[in-house]
Amino acid sequence: MTTDLTGVSAPSRVADLDEGISVEELQLAARNHGLPLEALRFDLTPPGLHYLLTHYDIPAVDPDAFRLVMDGVVDGPLSLDLDAIRSRPRRSTVVTLECAGNGRARLRPRPVSQPWLVEAVGTSRWTGTPLSPLLREAGLPDDAVDVVFTGADHGIERGVEQDYQRSLPVREAMREEVLLAYEMNGAPIPPQHGYPLRLVVPGWYGMAQVKWLTRIDVVADPFDGFQMRAYCLRQQPEDPGTPLTRIEPRALLVPPGFPDFMSRTRVLRAGPTIVEGRAWSGWAPVDAVDVSVDQGQTWSSATLEPAPDRWGWARWSWTWEATVGNYTMSARASDASGRSQPVDAPWNRGGFANNLVQRVAVTVISLSDLAGIEEP
Amino acid sequence: MTTDLTGVSAPSRVADLDEGISVEELQLAARNHGLPLEALRFDLTPPGLHYLLTHYDIPAVDPDAFRLVMDGVVDGPLSLDLDAIRSRPRRSTVVTLECAGNGRARLRPRPVSQPWLVEAVGTSRWTGTPLSPLLREAGLPDDAVDVVFTGADHGIERGVEQDYQRSLPVREAMREEVLLAYEMNGAPIPPQHGYPLRLVVPGWYGMAQVKWLTRIDVVADPFDGFQMRAYCLRQQPEDPGTPLTRIEPRALLVPPGFPDFMSRTRVLRAGPTIVEGRAWSGWAPVDAVDVSVDQGQTWSSATLEPAPDRWGWARWSWTWEATVGNYTMSARASDASGRSQPVDAPWNRGGFANNLVQRVAVTVISLSDLAGIEEP
Numbered sequence: 001m002t003t004d005l006t007g008v009s010a011p012s013r014v015a016d017l018d019e020g021i022s023v024e025e026l027q028l029a030a031r032n033h034g035l036p037l038e039a040l041r042f043d044l045t046p047p048g049l050h051y052l053l054t055h056y057d058i059p060a061v062d063p064d065a066f067r068l069v070m071d072g073v074v075d076g077p078l079s080l081d082l083d084a085i086r087s088r089p090r091r092s093t094v095v096t097l098e099c100a101g102n103g104r105a106r107l108r109p110r111p112v113s114q115p116w117l118v119e120a121v122g123t124s125r126w127t128g129t130p131l132s133p134l135l136r137e138a139g140l141p142d143d144a145v146d147v148v149f150t151g152a153d154h155g156i157e158r159g160v161e162q163d164y165q166r167s168l169p170v171r172e173a174m175r176e177e178v179l180l181a182y183e184m185n186g187a188p189i190p191p192q193h194g195y196p197l198r199l200v201v202p203g204w205y206g207m208a209q210v211k212w213l214t215r216i217d218v219v220a221d222p223f224d225g226f227q228m229r230a231y232c233l234r235q236q237p238e239d240p241g242t243p244l245t246r247i248e249p250r251a252l253l254v255p256p257g258f259p260d261f262m263s264r265t266r267v268l269r270a271g272p273t274i275v276e277g278r279a280w281s282g283w284a285p286v287d288a289v290d291v292s293v294d295q296g297q298t299w300s301s302a303t304l305e306p307a308p309d310r311w312g313w314a315r316w317s318w319t320w321e322a323t324v325g326n327y328t329m330s331a332r333a334s335d336a337s338g339r340s341q342p343v344d345a346p347w348n349r350g351g352f353a354n355n356l357v358q359r360v361a362v363t364v365i366s367l368s369d370l371a372g373i374e375e376p
Numbered sequence: 377m378t379t380d381l382t383g384v385s386a387p388s389r390v391a392d393l394d395e396g397i398s399v400e401e402l403q404l405a406a407r408n409h410g411l412p413l414e415a416l417r418f419d420l421t422p423p424g425l426h427y428l429l430t431h432y433d434i435p436a437v438d439p440d441a442f443r444l445v446m447d448g449v450v451d452g453p454l455s456l457d458l459d460a461i462r463s464r465p466r467r468s469t470v471v472t473l474e475c476a477g478n479g480r481a482r483l484r485p486r487p488v489s490q491p492w493l494v495e496a497v498g499t500s501r502w503t504g505t506p507l508s509p510l511l512r513e514a515g516l517p518d519d520a521v522d523v524v525f526t527g528a529d530h531g532i533e534r535g536v537e538q539d540y541q542r543s544l545p546v547r548e549a550m551r552e553e554v555l556l557a558y559e560m561n562g563a564p565i566p567p568q569h570g571y572p573l574r575l576v577v578p579g580w581y582g583m584a585q586v587k588w589l590t591r592i593d594v595v596a597d598p599f600d601g602f603q604m605r606a607y608c609l610r611q612q613p614e615d616p617g618t619p620l621t622r623i624e625p626r627a628l629l630v631p632p633g634f635p636d637f638m639s640r641t642r643v644l645r646a647g648p649t650i651v652e653g654r655a656w657s658g659w660a661p662v663d664a665v666d667v668s669v670d671q672g673q674t675w676s677s678a679t680l681e682p683a684p685d686r687w688g689w690a691r692w693s694w695t696w697e698a699t700v701g702n703y704t705m706s707a708r709a710s711d712a713s714g715r716s717q718p719v720d721a722p723w724n725r726g727g728f729a730n731n732l733v734q735r736v737a738v739t740v741i742s743l744s745d746l747a748g749i750e751e752p
Contacts, residue, residue, distance in 0.1 A: 021397035026481060161643075
């Protein structure tokens with residue numbers, strides 16, 4: 001029997017130039033969420049504020065029945081329950097994770113998918129056991145090419161039914177910082193972030209951080225699964241594409257003052273204001289953050305604090321003598337590899353890796369402006 | 377000095393009939409979030425999955441400097457620190473909270489605000505101390521009319537600068553179930569849900585559940601603050617409006633099968649399927665849930681389990697002999713007060729209390745359909 005799935009799973013598309021956000025994009029935006037930007041003030045993002053993107057459903061994984069299977073071309077397959085994983089060497093790393101699609105909804109024309117503006121980021125302390133000793137134990141043959149990670153999340157995407165699967169080249173999988181994580185900020189991982197076990201690959205975009213991990217397969221041929229083809233930079237659907245890997249540099253500022261409910265424009269009273277934020281890059285340490293209040297015409301150097309961990313964001317701050325007027329604030333990070341943030345975003349069809357500088361509208365008012373708080 | 381705030385804080389508006397979701401609505405949808413519907417499977421919603429709506433910013437409240445002030449026309453004002461509040465009688469209640477704007481984005485024309493589809497709900501165990509003994513201690517005079525609750529969240533809305541403020545009539549504030557809550561699901565309330573102290577008014581929509589509570593003022597005149605006027609049912613902006621209070625009945629189902637990433641349409645393999653969900657009402661206990669798979673042409677009775685707590689949702693289930701085809705699934709709750717869910721939603725300008733029945737598109741396929749999972 002054949003079922004017509006045309007209405008269920010359509011090809012990817014790009015919105016018309018004058019097309020508002022669609023209900024299907026809104027469905028994704030209502031269930032996934034970004035970091036409210038004021039939460040950049042936390043060194044570690046509290047649960048529920050860290051960005052979240054789930055391709056399908058959050059699966060229900062029974063921790064008692066759980067087994068992680070390691071198989072493929074390894075010398076000896078392994079099957080480990082949670083106690084076995086937890087009894088192995090324990091390691092914690094602070095890691096900033098960012099969705100590869102962050103910034104997608106700011107591109108023109110807009111690729112139709114999860115419509116992130118700028119907020120798909122978060123920083124946690126991930127605790128687990130390093131992957132590389134486990135791979136060595138299973139035994140890696142000389143012809144091993146990729147390591148394939150399979151999650152318990154199941155769905156259909158562009159017509160292909162699948163468990164979520166991503167691979168890493170063997171050399172990346174063997175990096176000592178790559179973790180099989182079972183704790184987030186010192187507690188069991190919440191259901192939506194991969195309970196009971198997920199992969200953490202510091203420096204890479206979120207698509208590599210396979211949640212609800214159930215299988216690890218070492219393969220002797222390059223893995224070409226759906227998600228490997230999906231997360232590529234392309235101009236046209238038929239382009240072979242450049243695979244996404246590490247996180248491009250970005251700085252975000254804690255929007256100063258207070259917001260209007262609907263426009264989210266900031267209102268700030270005149271006077272000296274400490275502007276602060278965070279900056280990160282998966283390629284190399286951030287070595288400079290600049291701030292502009294005039295739409296990028298002029299830039300000032302912010303004070304950059306050392307990041308507490310190579311893979312976590314760094315705090316920066318800058319003192320602004322704010323005078324009455326309308327401003328557009330931006331922050332721009334550069335890293336030690338020479339990468340920086342563009343002020344005009346290059347377009348790509350998937351809407352990936354758009355690290356265009358943030359723009360925050362701020363209206364500075366005098367101390368006596370506005371009606372003040374309503375008193376009971 | 378006068379600053380032009382026209383661009384900062386515009387009047388409320390209704391979208392054109394053919395207008396897609398705007399970037400300003402998306403800004404709200406990206407920072408606030410609903411309950412991913414598969415999380416209806418949890419009796420208590422885990423942190424980070426409970427719906428969240430913050431009008432302004434999540435404020436940073438210093439727990440050591442925190443004082444709750446009770447003032448107004450009481451006989452003796454009180455100022456309590458967190459230890460004083462925690463040392464008072466302790467009470468826990470399971471409460472389902474829902475945003476008054478849930479369902480707004482399904483109205484035509486669409487009121488422009490936080491664009492909820494159907495997912496702005498969650499259920500937690502809230503623990504704190506009952507409010508009524510505190511009010512009695514402070515001393516309520518005979519002419520007390522309203523009790524005004526002030527949060528630490530500060531912003532501007534439709535041109536009015538304000539701390540978030542809502543009142544309850546004295547008789548509602550004195551209900552024994554009304555709590556000053558400091559724990560959510562057995563842990564300190566997360567920052568985004570009102571840390572360190574919030575009001576919990578079982579049965580009422582979310583706008584009454586003042587977060588980051590700092591002041592309680594008893595007043596002798598009806599309180600007419602901004603949020604009291606905002607949360608009203610109106611056809612025209614100049615209508616006096618009917619204030620929103622209690623939650624209208626609603627049932628939601630856990631979408632069966634697995635989703636397509638983009639359309640969120642469900643794909644299900646044919647055969648007997650247990651369909652389950654939750655139902656609640658702030659007016660009276662839910663006494664029936666009906667399920668339809670044919671766009672509401674015919675309805676079947678679901679099995680309703682007793683709610684574990686009057687103010688928490690009830691679980692329901694129904695077995696479906698699913699055969700190949702395309703379906704629209706709905707669930708409809710009725711309560712003991714005679715209220716039920718409409719199949720055509722009445723419109724109102726704020727987009728409030730739209731408890732239109734949920735519609736879930738499901739494509740049932742045969743066991744052999746689709747290409748199957750890609751194997752590494």
